[in-house]
Amino acid sequence: MTLADTPASRLRSFPSFVRRLAIALVVALVTAAAICVCHLTHRPVGYSGNARISSFISPDFASGFDVAWEMTASELGVSGQLYSHAKVDNTLVAIFKDKDQPPTLVAIDLRGTQPSVLWRRELAESSAPILTWDDSIVVDGQTIRVSDGQVTATWEFPIPDSVVSGISDKGLPLLDVGQDLDRSEKMSFVAVQWPVAVMCHAGDMTKMFQDYDYMCLGYNKDGTEAWRYAADVRGFEPEKPGVPMNVPMVNGYVPAKQNTLVPGTDVNRFLNLLDGSVTEPVSADFTTLTPVTDGWAFSGTMADDSEAPALVTITANGTEVSRIPLTDNAIRMKGPDTVRCWDEIGQTITPTSEQLATTLISGEVTWAHLCTHTGDNALPSRITAINGRSLHVTNKAGGVDRVSFPKTAAISTDGSLILSTPPTHDDREEPAPPETLYAVPSGIPLTSLDEIGVSDASVFYDDLLIATPVPERSIFLRYLGTYPHPDTVLMGITPKRAG
Template identity: 50%
Template sequence: MNLPKKLTSWREALPTILRRLAIALAVVLVGALAVGSSWLTHRPVGYSGSARVSSALSPDFASGFDVAWELTAADLGVGGSLWAYKEVDGRLVAFFGGQDQPPTLVGLDLSGEKPSVLWRREIPDVDSPMFAWGDSVVVAGQTIRVADGEVTATWDTPIPTHISSYFDDFNKKAFINVGGDEVNPADGGFSRVTSPVIVVCYPRDKPDAVQDFDYLCLGWNKDGTEAWRYKVNLSPHDLQGPGLPLPVTAVDGYVPVSRNFGYADQQVGAFLHLADGVLVESATYNAKTLRPVADGWVLEGAVPDDPQQRALVTLAPDGTEVSRTRLADPLMPPSDLYFVKCWDEDGRVARPTSEQAASTLTSGEIPWASVCVQRDQHSKEGFSLMNGRRLMATNGAGGAESGTYPESLIPATDGSLILSLPPKDKDSTDRNSSMNLYAVPSGIQLASLEDVGLHDAVPFYDDLLIASPARPDSWIARLRSFLGFYPHPDTVLMGITPKRAG
């Protein structure tokens, strides 16, 4: 008996259809397993570290990066975009705005396995600068305690919107000094206040007959009350009156004051005590030569009985001269102290005493800090030395050569590695490179923040980095996110911890 031709063709084709179906099912199954495996592989591991606030890294990061946690705006109970964040009093303050949502501050505790929200507070529209000040933040004319989000003071006179840490008489902008950090509202972040007061010098906005000053300088306490005030007037060559405090690191509450009209030469003839506005007259110095140290200031001068002989001049915090030490063939000129940055064993930025600075200049060694980076005499930008050893880098041919790393580098507390943008390379065309981990001093790359979908990050604890990821809207980014790679959709903040064994 002969089967119909049509039935015969179906019987012959059936194995082919089954094979194709089996292959398709296998592909789907493998894809599902791959996605599941990827999600398991890239699942956040949580934070379980020491919770020690630091500006340096734990050496454990040499193993690479793991994602401790990810947060979305929905996780934090807010809308809009993350505009700024800052460590304040051991906690994280994040500022959200935009998308027709009221500006909102969120206080976070990062010490647990996952971050916990301590408080949320809506604030008025923010045009003026934001400050991290001791245990509080000052935002939109309110002083807010970070521990519980309570408003502890409301400023009757908020900080002006258009303000700068550099004197600009041409545009008549208000001038501000916060004890070290530069203030630029255009940056949109929090400025760290390291002095007892914020100094704001307001330009005259009324005729001479009404206001007998060109600038009125006020010291503001953290609660928005006035601490002191003085007037400054302009002449063809000088600022008449106390002058304007320079935007440099305060030493024991003192900063140098310039009376130079152009404010470019920065001739210093007095030192201002920021807490009470008391001015201490001093000899005249060029501010560009002054270097802050732990117990005062140092600069290069001359020996009184031999003007040709260089000396290290040390000043008390208030500018009173303490000593002049002869510098006989120093291995490091005093000006190079400006190009040395050091950290102690706890990851805090460290400064030498005047005696330690003198020893460093004559010996070229820096035994008073755990980790120090500095320039060498041939590099004008970036750091090329760490703890006296030359930093290396891998060149395009795969060989080793001397490396110069950007000044934004972050070292490990033991000096064994650095987190940095790639070392400077005049031939590089990469304008959007990520921060990488490099071994010291070899310069061998150990890991990259690209491994966890980031370009940059900052230390919060020594074993926890935080970052706000940039999420390009592309099909590749969406596919990577679907496959479980970081960052995931809508992530606004990530915590990065050292990669765990296995």
């Protein structure tokens, strides 16, 4: 072939408008091919994990995020967007809400390659929390078994809409289940961690006719009353027990406290959740009260030296057991979240008092698979160290700054990763920045959920996160095949696969 016979030379022999048309067609074909490839590249990969329930995420997420599946409202048989969700009996229970439509409760099995809907049900609009309780949920005054959606009990006295966690000056009903209520959402899920749910109602008569401030009732899962007792919250009558506190129980007991509106006041009784009985008067520092295998531990001093710090241990019902000396530079106790520990599968571990004292003194953990703790200068809701390693980031000057992450952050099984909003993020700021995967303890960002069109996710299985799309995601990006796809309301996120 001579130089004059090359394709380029032949193309130049055509009129200019023909050449421009040919070039435009080639570009269009290349673009279309690229879009097709992009769609294939971003096609959901399906879930193929072990469906292992855990509080941790898999270290495999270090490779990045893949979308396992996407579900639209029509595929789920609902309308609107995901409002809240919870993990109950290996099942995802979710509420979807649409404007001017009743909310819909859906139970979804996530164990297969693609999700499957088990059942759905319309709910009444309510601000009462939805209790998750073993294999069931309690909503609209009914106990519903999650596996098949069957109503197993109807409550004679349903949970009030205005229920709160902690005594308020408005005399609202109090609900205690072992953890604080999330009141940021009207229809929020809260897990019952006690054998009963405790409702405390303010007295509706004057002291002349009624000699208590609150009447506390323990309710079984079927809504029947287990026990009741009268509680005092003002502290004027120390012979009466206070209201139970939302903390993990120890051998069936939880602390009860008067003067709940006054910081620093002590526990004055311990309540037996099994039968509603209360102990004789005791005194323990509630602000640092932490469950241990042999009872409770709290910050105090040695019996023979009021200046020497000690870890005081009492039995589940309040009898003193021991006082273990602490060093002056030991980690300060800041309540039950000072040290939180788990075993290899993500189940919470409770230490002995000696183990807790050792960790407070040394910062090291030899008795659990993974522990987090808060530092002296951090809020109780912030994690400052994992397995004794302080968390930090590199500052602009190239130095190292210590940082903290919210306690809601997801940590990998081996403690090498943390999925969280940025460590410097102010929790009160709106909107929150996207959650990012950071290396521990360096704080180096590895990948962000924003790359797949979501800003936050919650752990369902260790290798499956549940997320919803970012509403403002560019239509152009969706058209190009990036996540999320149009009409998606629920997404499953899995570790990126090799290749």
